Amino acid sequence: MIKENLDRDENGDPSRGISFIQDAFATEQECLFTSLTSSRRIRHCGDRGEVNEIYFIEALRRCLPDRYTVDKAAVLDSTGKVSDSIDVVIFDRQYTPTLLDSDHHRYVPAESVYAVFECKPKINKEYLEYAADKAASVRMLKRTSMGVMTIDGPKPARPLPDIIAGILAINVEWSDGLGKAFESTFSGLAGERQLDCGFAAAGATFDTFGDGSLTFGPEGNAWTFFIFRLLDRLRVVGTVPAVDWSAYAQALSSPIVKEVANV
Numbered sequence: 001m002i003k004e005n006l007d008r009d010e011n012g013d014p015s016r017g018i019s020f021i022q023d024a025f026a027t028e029q030e031c032l033f034t035s036l037t038s039s040r041r042i043r044h045c046g047d048r049g050e051v052n053e054i055y056f057i058e059a060l061r062r063c064l065p066d067r068y069t070v071d072k073a074a075v076l077d078s079t080g081k082v083s084d085s086i087d088v089v090i091f092d093r094q095y096t097p098t099l100l101d102s103d104h105h106r107y108v109p110a111e112s113v114y115a116v117f118e119c120k121p122k123i124n125k126e127y128l129e130y131a132a133d134k135a136a137s138v139r140m141l142k143r144t145s146m147g148v149m150t151i152d153g154p155k156p157a158r159p160l161p162d163i164i165a166g167i168l169a170i171n172v173e174w175s176d177g178l179g180k181a182f183e184s185t186f187s188g189l190a191g192e193r194q195l196d197c198g199f200a201a202a203g204a205t206f207d208t209f210g211d212g213s214l215t216f217g218p219e220g221n222a223w224t225f226f227i228f229r230l231l232d233r234l235r236v237v238g239t240v241p242a243v244d245w246s247a248y249a250q251a252l253s254s255p256i257v258k259e260v261a262n263v
Helices: 002-007 016-041 045-063 125-139 180-187 222-237 245-253
Strands: 068-076 086-092 107-109 113-123 148-150 153-155 164-172 197-200 204-207
Touching (some): 045 068, 086 164, 113 197, 125 164, 197 222, 204 222
Parallel strands (some): 068 107, 113 164
Antiparallel strands (some): 068 086, 197 204
């Protein structure tokens, strides 16, 4: 009887449960949008950007399972190459530690990365291309993969999964939203610069997690739609590959070549 009352209104409408879920999750998006727009009071653009990064990081931490760590970071590979600084990195801490960690900056091994995002005030051509370049700086790094021992015996090294890349913003600049102008810019991002998803707190989200074609979410529940689609994609990715730590150790034991200035 209790379940029936929750699922139906006084007129017997079974859509009541769906409406409750939609309204409850819409509130989450409204709160996020309010927090992000309140940062406009901060006059310095750099400080304002850092505050918005924190809002997005905290929002993702609340939504993702504990197996995923979310933070600002740079990504490092076993050859010593380092990515650009990335606003939001979703990475593994269960099997892979961070390196050279400090209170305000951390390096994470390339093998541990699930997803990277750039946080911007709006989605437009400039920022989409900027986020694509940032994604490429991570995807170009070398990732190792080793076999592991499980309760069922040894398992071979797994193929390297694709690193998810996207953009997080407050608004969409184009008057038609994620329309023709957006799609024209988005279609030009390919290879290591491909973006897989994006979200604007004003009520817009897109991804290519299904068959590779663009999928758009509902305006009032864009945030929750984005999270559910991201969670499903992370499920497909599974666990990050096991790191070949001997490759990192070898880099430490290699002779250091110092450049000699011409006299």
